[in-house]
Amino acid sequence: SALSAARPKIADYPFTTLVPNLGVVRAKDGRSFVMADLPGLIEGASQGAGLGFRFLKHIERTRVIVHVIDMSGERDPYEDYLVINKELETYNPKLLKRPQIIAANKMDLPEAEEKLKVLQEKVKDVPVIPISAYMRRNLDALVYKIADTLETVALDAFVEPVNDEVVEYKFTPAPPPFTITKAEDGVYVVDGPAVRKYFERTNFDRESEVKLFAQRLRKLGVDAELRKLGVKNGDTVRVIKYEFEFLD
Template sequence: MFIDKANVELQAGDGGNGMISFRREKYVPFGGPNGGNGGRGGSIYFRATTNVSTLSNFRFNKVLKAENGVNGGSKNSFGRKGEDLIVEVPVGTLVYLTDTNKLLADLDEVGKEVLLAKGGRGGRGNAAFRTSTRKAPRIAENGEKGEKHRLTLELKLLADVGFVGMPNVGKSTLLSVISNAKPEIADYPFTTLTPQLGVTITKDRRSFVVADLPGLIEGASQGKGLGIQFLQHIERCRLLALVLDFESDSDPVKDYELLQDELKAYSYHLIERAQIVIATKFETEHSKKKLAKFNKKYPDIKVYPISSLLHEGIDELVYALADQLEKIPPVSFIPLEEEETYKIYKASEMEKEEPIFKVIRLSEHEYRIVGEKVVAQYHRFNLSTDEALLSLLKFLRNIGVDDELERLGLEDGDRVFLEDFEFEYIR
């Protein structure tokens, strides 16, 4: 089964905790601090590869976790770094933040690698806090939490030529004639339910990839039929081959105009993509009359009449496709920022940076300190010693918490919460 969309949760590794430890040896009564730092947590990278062709693996593995960093040890032993997790995805995969639908990465080249969840830093051991005035610090840091993200993966078909047309106009038959593909062929609409790929090689040894895409109907840009799934796959094709039936009772002129309307309605500038028009089932006088009518309406559009059954016009069409592709640059789906990191900020967002903390009132005598930055910093304090507790309170005072509590008019004895930490306010 062809899976082209998947949701996945990423959990980078947490950093290891720093160690509180002191040198203990015979005849060394005042050994200094020797607690080591914790190791950094493992990060999660996505890498584009040709080893996989669908997103089906993510149906069974929806949570991806990297290894945590190891805690620091005594004797200045540093914890081991958590192993990074490299996730292989098909070339052509787009990665979005699920909650905001923001594009994070376009993995459009083999070997392209991007960091999507960064591991947390390891906490410092007490040896790192030794100074000339603090000889025996009883304080260490906890490791940072690794980043967590919910992502949506979307696989856009990568092909040079995409066959675009109404259902049952002969796209699959043509693909089977000009390539090594073996699509299902039958005399009913929507025989092709998932994209089919084939490699075409000209007699002068030029090659390109052709995609047979599900049939398009009126209203596809609004999701009718297989519309949205179909149009999503067209976005990657460099050249759109509009396949029109010149034998049945359908009107090629109306079908051509309908295709143009749906491409224009779907956006992504599909209507501006290079096109070539193919007249299939061109085997009778009836077909010739339809071609004359089409040429009268659109005299500037060159039409390539072919018969897949009789193998007529095939060579001319294949050479025309190859010639046109040589003039068309690769398609870039959405331009990304040059820096391939998870957080991509606009200048306006940087100017409106949120404050490090806020104080919200829970009840008449209870308040809570909130804010992503202050909470992250709080979790780095290892509150197992009095010295660490004093360091936390000093940190809160330095960032202005005391001033804010006073401004809000707190009274002595009011309770203040920060995550699971609680203290009484005293002026």
């Protein structure tokens, strides 16, 4: 937050930011970039400890990872660096392919100089920029280093390929509510999903329900279709397993 206009809520313990914060950083040479403040990572974050998952999901969107390491007190800066990298690797090994920078913070404290020398000896393949966020010392050097590193990384360098598999959806028309076929004995047979539904709901021992069944078939268009096929009054029509006399 010392580099941007972001004003995160801070708590008094290591890795203090409570929620991820975004801020625009503007270098004095005119370059700018967005920095995500994500220090809510602790040992076990990749397993969900603390605010781990919330922060690790955000870090997948970054192109450069800057470790802000506390150089004060009894903490071992190199061990802190290893712990966080281990959490990144456990969560997603591809995160370690991103360029890294170490911002050695709290260099205004007397014990920090000796720790800085030890850290630089152990991480010779990662640039270490000594800073004091509190005193605002050497922040420009850190900003320039980040901007320079970003220029070497393409915008889509770590974008996961999109699965372009095409899924074909086919329209399947609904079956007709009824069918009419002519049996070998010359009788027209009425069948179909709608006919069977009404058939199963009808008690053919009751005259009122038989009349209701006939009305429903008429609404479906069964009577009209039978006439088109040449069925006349008095002809026999078979519906499922029952035979009826056709009456116009």
